Amino acid sequence: xxxxxxxxxxxxxxxxMIVAIPIVTVFSSFFEPTSDYLSIxxxxxxxxxxxxxxxxxxxxxxxxxxxxxxxAYLVSFYKFPGVNFFKWVLxxxxxxxxxxxxYSLTAFFENYGTAFSIMKSLFGDGNYNSFLPKFDGMLGAxxxxxxxxxxYVYVLTRTSFHYQSQNLLELGKNLGFSTKKxxxxxxxxxxxxxxxxxxxxxxxxxLSDFGAVSFFGISTLTTGIYDAWISFDDLALANRISFFLxxxxxxxxxxxxxxxxxxQYHSPAKGNFKxxxxxxxxxxxxxxxxxxxxxxxxxxxIFPVLxxxxxxxxxxxxxxxxxxxxxxxxxxxxxxxSGFLLIFLSFVSNYGNRISKNKLLNIxxxxxxxxxxxxxxxxxxxxxxxxxxxxxxxxxxxxxxQIFIGSILGLVTVYFVRFYSLxxxxxKSGYLKINYSIDESAYLLGYSKLKTFLNxxxxxxxxxxxxxxxxxxxxIIKELPITLIMRPFNFETFATQAYIFASQDLLEAAAAPSxxxxxxxxxxxxxxxxxxxxxx
Amino acid sequence: MKKITLxxxxxFFFAKMSLAGEVNVFSARHYDSDIQLYEKFTNKTGIxxxxxxxxxxxxxxxxxxxxxxxxxxxxITADAGRLGAFDEKGxxxxxxxxxxxxxxxxxxxxxxxxxIAKRARIIYYSPERVSSEDLKxxxxxxxxxxxxxGKIVIRKSNNIYNQSLVASLIKNNGKEQTLEWAKKLVSxxxxxxxxxxxxxxxxxxxxxxxxxxxxxxxxxxxLSGQKGEDQKEAAQKVLPYFPNQNDRGTHMNISGGGxxxxxxxxxxxKKLLEFLLTKEAQQHMVNNTFEYPMIExxxxxxxxxxxxxxxxxxxxxKVGDYKKNQADALEVMLMSGWK
Numbered sequence: 001x002x003x004x005x006x007x008x009x010x011x012x013x014x015x016x017m018i019v020a021i022p023i024v025t026v027f028s029s030f031f032e033p034t035s036d037y038l039s040i041x042x043x044x045x046x047x048x049x050x051x052x053x054x055x056x057x058x059x060x061x062x063x064x065x066x067x068x069x070x071x072a073y074l075v076s077f078y079k080f081p082g083v084n085f086f087k088w089v090l091x092x093x094x095x096x097x098x099x100x101x102x103y104s105l106t107a108f109f110e111n112y113g114t115a116f117s118i119m120k121s122l123f124g125d126g127n128y129n130s131f132l133p134k135f136d137g138m139l140g141a142x143x144x145x146x147x148x149x150x151x152y153v154y155v156l157t158r159t160s161f162h163y164q165s166q167n168l169l170e171l172g173k174n175l176g177f178s179t180k181k182x183x184x185x186x187x188x189x190x191x192x193x194x195x196x197x198x199x200x201x202x203x204x205x206x207l208s209d210f211g212a213v214s215f216f217g218i219s220t221l222t223t224g225i226y227d228a229w230i231s232f233d234d235l236a237l238a239n240r241i242s243f244f245l246x247x248x249x250x251x252x253x254x255x256x257x258x259x260x261x262x263x264q265y266h267s268p269a270k271g272n273f274k275x276x277x278x279x280x281x282x283x284x285x286x287x288x289x290x291x292x293x294x295x296x297x298x299x300x301x302i303f304p305v306l307x308x309x310x311x312x313x314x315x316x317x318x319x320x321x322x323x324x325x326x327x328x329x330x331x332x333x334x335x336x337x338s339g340f341l342l343i344f345l346s347f348v349s350n351y352g353n354r355i356s357k358n359k360l361l362n363i364x365x366x367x368x369x370x371x372x373x374x375x376x377x378x379x380x381x382x383x384x385x386x387x388x389x390x391x392x393x394x395x396x397x398x399x400x401x402q403i404f405i406g407s408i409l410g411l412v413t414v415y416f417v418r419f420y421s422l423x424x425x426x427x428k429s430g431y432l433k434i435n436y437s438i439d440e441s442a443y444l445l446g447y448s449k450l451k452t453f454l455n456x457x458x459x460x461x462x463x464x465x466x467x468x469x470x471x472x473x474x475x476i477i478k479e480l481p482i483t484l485i486m487r488p489f490n491f492e493t494f495a496t497q498a499y500i501f502a503s504q505d506l507l508e509a510a511a512a513p514s515x516x517x518x519x520x521x522x523x524x525x526x527x528x529x530x531x532x533x534x535x536x
Numbered sequence: 537m538k539k540i541t542l543x544x545x546x547x548f549f550f551a552k553m554s555l556a557g558e559v560n561v562f563s564a565r566h567y568d569s570d571i572q573l574y575e576k577f578t579n580k581t582g583i584x585x586x587x588x589x590x591x592x593x594x595x596x597x598x599x600x601x602x603x604x605x606x607x608x609x610x611x612i613t614a615d616a617g618r619l620g621a622f623d624e625k626g627x628x629x630x631x632x633x634x635x636x637x638x639x640x641x642x643x644x645x646x647x648x649x650x651x652i653a654k655r656a657r658i659i660y661y662s663p664e665r666v667s668s669e670d671l672k673x674x675x676x677x678x679x680x681x682x683x684x685x686g687k688i689v690i691r692k693s694n695n696i697y698n699q700s701l702v703a704s705l706i707k708n709n710g711k712e713q714t715l716e717w718a719k720k721l722v723s724x725x726x727x728x729x730x731x732x733x734x735x736x737x738x739x740x741x742x743x744x745x746x747x748x749x750x751x752x753x754x755x756x757x758x759l760s761g762q763k764g765e766d767q768k769e770a771a772q773k774v775l776p777y778f779p780n781q782n783d784r785g786t787h788m789n790i791s792g793g794g795x796x797x798x799x800x801x802x803x804x805x806k807k808l809l810e811f812l813l814t815k816e817a818q819q820h821m822v823n824n825t826f827e828y829p830m831i832e833x834x835x836x837x838x839x840x841x842x843x844x845x846x847x848x849x850x851x852x853x854k855v856g857d858y859k860k861n862q863a864d865a866l867e868v869m870l871m872s873g874w875k
Contacts, residue, residue, distance in 0.1 A: 044870045110731070111738035112770040120766065129742035137730045217692050217730065226593075227694075314764070321568070381597055388601045401605045405598065406588065485594050489560060489586035489607075500566040500589055505732055505754065508763070509568075 008449070012352030012361060015345050018413075019420045022374055022382035023246075025389075049224035049241060053207060053248070056141060056220060060206045061199055063146035067296050068153025069195060073187065074293060076161035077169055079278040080286040086293040087158075088529045093151045093300035095521035097478040099211030100498065100514045101144040103507050104307035106215075109135050114307060141216045145206050147300040152205075153198035160194030161187070169279055193259040200256035204249055208375035210481050211499070221245040222375040229381065242378070249374075305518055311511035318509040322497070327513065331493045331520070334483075335473045337408065338415040342423040342472055343465060345416070349424060350431050351453055354439075372421040376414075377481035383414050384485070411486040418482060419475055423468055430464035431457070470528040474521050494520070558584040559804035562599060564592035564613040565791055569824030576820070577811045583804050596622055604798050609805035612652070612793035615696045617703065619649045619792050620859025628794035633806060639813050639831045643854040649794030651855070652812050653827035656847075657701050657787045659777040660737050660748040660755065675780045676705060676787065679747070680720035687746040688721065689736045692729040693869035697751060701787050702869060703861035704853045708784065711864055718872035729875050734758065741770035751789075752776070753826035756839040760826070778847040785850035789858075791827065 074080075075087045108114045111129045119128040135143055168190060172182025188195075213220050219227070221241050229238035281289055312319050353361055374382075384405055391401045404410035434457065442452040458465075480495045487496065494517035501510035563570065566589050574585035588595070592613050599608050611627075613619060622628065628648035636650050644651035659679075661671060670683075679688060691698060706714045726745035733750035737758070740748045757763060758771035778786045793812075795805045811817055818834040821827065826837050835841065 106731075110735060111742040111744070112766045117764065117766045127743070129744075136735075137728070217694060219694065315762075377594070381594070384598055384601045388603060391605075392603070399605060401602060405602055406607065484590045485598060487588065489588050491588075496589075503591075504566045505734055505757070506762075 006356065008348065008352035009356040009361065012349035012356075015349045015420075016361070019417050021386050022379045022417060025382040025386045045219065045224060045227070046237075046241065048219050049221045050244060052138070052218055053220045053222075053245075055138060056145070056213070056218065057203050057206050057248075059138070059142035060146045060149065061203060063142060064150040064153045064202050065195070065199060067146070067300075068150040068198060069157050069188070069191075071293055071296050072154050072157040072161060073183065074289045076158055077187070077279060078281045078289060080281040080289045082290060082293070083278075086297060089297050089301070090154055090293070091151055091529060092297075092522055092525055093147060094474055094525055095518045096148050096301060096304050097211065097480070097495070097517070098145045098148040098209055099215060099480060099502075100308070100518065101148050101304050102140060102212040102215045103498075103502055103510055103514065104304040105135050105140055105144055107311070107507050108303075108307055109133060114310060137216055138218055141213050141218050144212045144216075145209055149202045149205055150296075150300065152201045153195065156194045156198035156201075157191050160191040196259040197256050200252040200259070203252050204256075204372070207245060207248055207252075210375055210377050215502070221248075222377070225375070225378055229378075246374075305515065308511040308515040308518070311508040312515055315508045315511075318501075318506075319512040322512050322516075324516065327492060327494050327497060327516070328520075330491055331477055331495075331517075333408070334411065334415070334493065335476050338412045338419070338476055339469050339472050341412060341416055342419055343427070343469060346420070346423040346427045346468075347453070347457075350427050351449075351457065354431065354436075355449060372418065374418075375481070376418055376479065377485065379418055380414050380482045380485040383410070383417065406486070406488050408488060408491075411483065411488075414482050414486050415476060415479065418479075419472055422475065423472060426464060426468035426471070427461065430461040434460055467528060470524050473524050474528075477517060477521050477524070557582055557804065558586060559801050559808050560586045560607050560609045561588070561808070562595045562608045562611045563587055563589045564595055564618075565589075567825050569820060570612075572824075573812065573817055573820055574808075576817070577808055580811070581807060583807065585808065592618055596627070599627065599796060600625070602798075606796065606798045607800060608796050609799040609801045610793050610808060611796055612791070614789075614791045615700055615858075616644075616651070616790050616792065616855035617696065617700045617858035617862045619790075619794060620646070620856050621862070623648050623794065624859065627797055629797050629799065629802065631795040631802065631806060633810065635810055636813060641851070643851050643856075644788075644790055644830065645792070646856045649792055650809065650813075651790030651792040651830050652809075653791045653818075653821055653825065653830055654849075655789055655791075655827050656752045656778065656849070657697055657749060657789060658752060659779050660740055660750060660774045661777055662740050662743070662746050662773065663775050664773070665743075665746045671777050673782055674777065675783065676701070677709065677717060677780075679724065679749075680717045682720070682724070684724040684747060686724065686726050688724045688749070689726050689739045689745040689747070690729060690749040691732060691736060693866065693874040697733070697789060698869070699862045699865045700789055700855075700858040701749075702865035703858045704787050704850070706861040706864050706868065707853055707857055711868060714865075715868045715871060718868050718874060722872050722874050734763075737774055738767070738770055741773045748774070752828070752840060752843065755843065756826035756837060759839045776843045778844055780850065781848050784852045785848035787853075788849050788851075788855065790830070790855055 071086070071090055075083055075090075106113070109132060113132075115132050116128050119126065119132070168187050169182060172179075172186050177185065207220070208222055209220075210222055210226070214223055221244055224241045225238050225245065228234045228241060387401055387404045387410075391399065404413065438456065439452055442456055447455070477493075478495060480499055483493055483496050484499065487493075492500070494513045497513040498510040498517065501507070501513070561574070571587065574587065578584055588608075590598075592615075595611070595613075596618075599606050599611065602608070611622065623646060630647050632645060632647055632650055636645070640650050644654065659671075659674065693699070702714065702718070705717065709717070726739070731739075733754040734757070736745075736748035736750045737755055739745050755771055755774070755776060758767045761768045780786055793809060795802050795809065799805055812821070813831055815831070815834055818829045818831055822829050822834065822836050822840070826840055828836050828840065
């Protein structure tokens, strides 16, 4: 087929270009004049941004590794009371965004917070503040982000265990290994690519987190770009920080891709897959397994839900005042519009790549998926900057600012940039499973390209599309910084409403929208759980 | 693609469909009570108020980038330094009417923006551990005294209220002297700065520190019981103290707004701003946000009154000057090791 330029090629080229806008914008302003912001401040900040980001990422990686791999190991290899329950409730943590976790953590453990009230009502007056642990600052950020992201490690590790775990335990036993040795020498290495893939996703999300770190007042590379660019108008500093951030992220991206390839290589073909026998745990070992899994479930999901529920019940006024119908319809409109657009255009782009087999296009697509790695807040501002530049310098005869800034269309466009890699990769991995010979047979039967696409590809990919659609929905429901900057007048979602109250130090008023957000995301997750683990 | 084009067109027309009488507010103040005020304004005048709320600087960036096509009429935020900085970029128009100038004292406004409510940044102490004798004549400056070693809590240096407070000290005492002061203050910290203003007051109640520096409305918010009974009781263990009463007065800051340079509805924006400065609106505002009223003849919330009614406010330092010294303030704080 060669390098034919056709409609498919052109449309996927266009998509890739749109997605690449923010990165190009950030770097093209590299040589613009900057404010001479005091150099001492710059240097202090830069050092702090980098060191804080490193501490944060390491802390989160260790925590998510322990709870993600630990719980995946237990539910994949052992039988104990409640194991089937834990298997799926552990993914509910996806419903809780890190910033809402941060609100709960602060409210519960602060001086005279919820924990204090509980102690007081149980044991009467006392100075409980001095011995209740304080989870704030860096520690608070690490905990909040870890519990809201460990799901990535859990899901990927569990899937990997599932596909290759026929008799790893037995193998260890035959070799005379202790359980510990089996775990470290056989089981862990077998899932290494999946674990690394999960951890790289966690690291990327951690680096681009804005809500939780700014709530705890931790300056990271992401808040640094925000401060430098938006607060101080210092593009040179913003670019310098972006550069560091992108180096981190490209490294992680590379690692993740590499691990994914290995993970595919390691997993055996579907045919020779045996049902594994799970080892029954008894006595105190079984109790320990239950305690570990319960702890993870309680800490990651039940804890923030209960804290929010407690407030909603204690201060019902905030719940009654909330315009739930409007918030719900706004949230769902964004979910449906963006979901539809993302999936439709990912199809077009993937199909374009498939039939044109163009090298340039492939490189461009890979490059453009970095939207997922760039913090949302940076994407939004870069997009606004680009649109005004485009409007003033190229498209000056027609007012495109009005269409894209402060409109649903603009908001959906930036979501598109942000989540395109998620949608695109999901559909790509589905596409890889459809053999090219199927396309050729279709052409032989006289199908047009469009008909091949509609009648053969789409039905084939139905399940992976559904999974992607729901993952996208959860991400969009939780999305905060882009929505905050891009939304039209008088337009609130659950996420922005919760943020607005929280930023006014009215965490108890933020409880009701937070709770509703978690509930809706949970519903979407329950629908997905069927597809997330194919062994059920 | 047809569908998308159609959709784009529909959305475009919705975006364009503006009512004759409306005013667009970009607000970094997120009070529900502000929204209620806008509704009152609409009922009175028939002018619809559209609101986008968000983080202060992000809203500014959006307004700046939208340029002459911006739909924003009125920008409202907390902190005088932020208003001053935005003004310096030429984003506001000269729009303070004679009515506003007559109502708002000159040091809480400029020609291009005005305060709509006030707050004081004051000292809180534990009466159990600190005697009124110790506090007598206390100033922001004297917080550097070594007798407070390990006893003071205040939030981080990246907080804008701290930047304005330190800016006002630089204005009054010079940068070098303020740096010396900041170094000593940092050595008096009871812990590394963390949490918001309310957390500082709670730290004193919990015995982690003896003195806290925080804005006035946080304390009243807790006393009101909106944060639950336990925090109300905690707040009662702590007392407010207004510093610098024997010299220039207590550091004041404002919430305020200005009409934007490219405002499409400047007349309506002016009406809204004037409405926010009426007795009715001011009363509603202070009752809900625990701020001090901007105009004469309005009583603050009774919890605020109880904190001290006739304290001396710093009227010597213009809030409009905070902007000039905020960058220096941040530098001073960072150099002193104020995290």
